[in-house]
Amino acid sequence: MRRSEQTVSTVNPSIPFNRQPVSPLKIGGRVIGYASLLVCAAFVLVPFVWMVLSSLKPNNEVFTVPIKVLPSVWHWENYVDIWTKSDMLIWLGNTVFFAVVVTFLQVLTGSFAAYGFSKIRFPGRNVLFMIYVATIAVPWQAYMVPQFKILSAIGLSDSRWSIVLLQAFGAFGVFMMKQFYDTIPEELSEAGRLDGLSEFGIYRRILLPLSGPSIAALGIITFTNTWNDYMGPLIYLRDRSLWTIQIGLKQFISQYDADYAMIMTGSVISVLPILVIFLIGQKQFIEGIATSGMKG
Known part of the structure; x- marks a missing residue:
């Protein structure tokens, strides 16, 4: 018997000999946990699925009673007609511009300021960071x-610069990146200084290559917030050629308030880029959120 056990362990040492049976209580807990996750997922996905299906229905079937889940006739042409009925291309272009530029600037300024708060010693550092x-x-x-008055006084109101300057700097990004930089051993920075690197060189050559997940998480959060921003463009952008998709959809809804299928089509188009960005970077996003709170 001992020889057979030794032979089995040699062939596949990862298989335990005395595996304890899983208790019914643990199995029940897993079942309840997975069921709860499925319910939560349904609450999140059902409205989105309903919006997508409604965008493909005839207009008179969107709010029928009883509810018709699937359209009687699939109106794929709704996704073509909305481009002719609205300035969707201009709205999407402006929104992409703001989201990309603001995300780049927030990641750049946030990570650079976080490096200063985390790795450079200077008097009053902790107090300044807390403030x-x-x-x-x-x-x-x-x-x-007062912010609007300042930007109007220097002639930046009703321009792209107003939105860019409003959101190019963010305390949340600094806080998030500092939490991650605090987990990086100080010995790496000291080694860089001994090799003759400047503080900017340490930041660019040592810390930034290690910050991929945190930068991805900050980028996704900033991109999403900028894409969904409504109040900023509403206050500062009066020129129709500068409108973002949030302002444009509001105007479109007021103009076609009875065309529910077309409204749903515009809503789907406004949500899809965020969904794609998150699906692409979800692994880095989760890893960045997890590592930003670690110490030591």
Whole structure:
């Protein structure tokens, strides 16, 4: 018997000999956990699926009672007609521009400032960091009016620069990246200084290559917030050629308030880029969120 056990363990040492049976309580807990996840997933997915199916229905079937899940006739032409009935191409172009530029600037400024707070010693560093991070708790509505007056006084209102400058810097990004940089051993920075690297060289050659997941997480969060921003473009962008998709859809809904199928089509188009971005970067996003809170 001992020889046979030794032979089995040699062939496949990963198989335990005395595997304990899984208790019914643990199995029941897993079943309840998976069932809860399925219910939560349904709450998230059902509205989106209903919106997609409604965008393909005839207009009179969107809000029928009883509800018709599938359209009687699939109107794929809705996704062609909306481009002729609205300025969707202009709205998408402006939104992509703002989302990409703001995301790039926030990742750049946030990671660079976080490096200074995390790896450079200077008097009052912790106090300054706490004051800066405390601005997250201040609602934008509290300083919205003076901010608008300042940008209008320097002639940046009703221009792309107003939205870019509004969102190019963010305390949340600094806080998130600093939490990650604190997990990187100080010995790496010291080794870079001994090799003659400047602080910028340490940041660019040592810390940035290690920051992929955190940068991806910050980028996805910033891209999503900028894409969905409504109040900023509503206040600063009065020229129709500068409207984003959120402002454009609001105007489109007011113009075609009874064309529910077309409204659903525009909503689907506005959501799809965010969905694609998240699906592409979800692994890095989860890893970045997890590692940003680790210490040591």
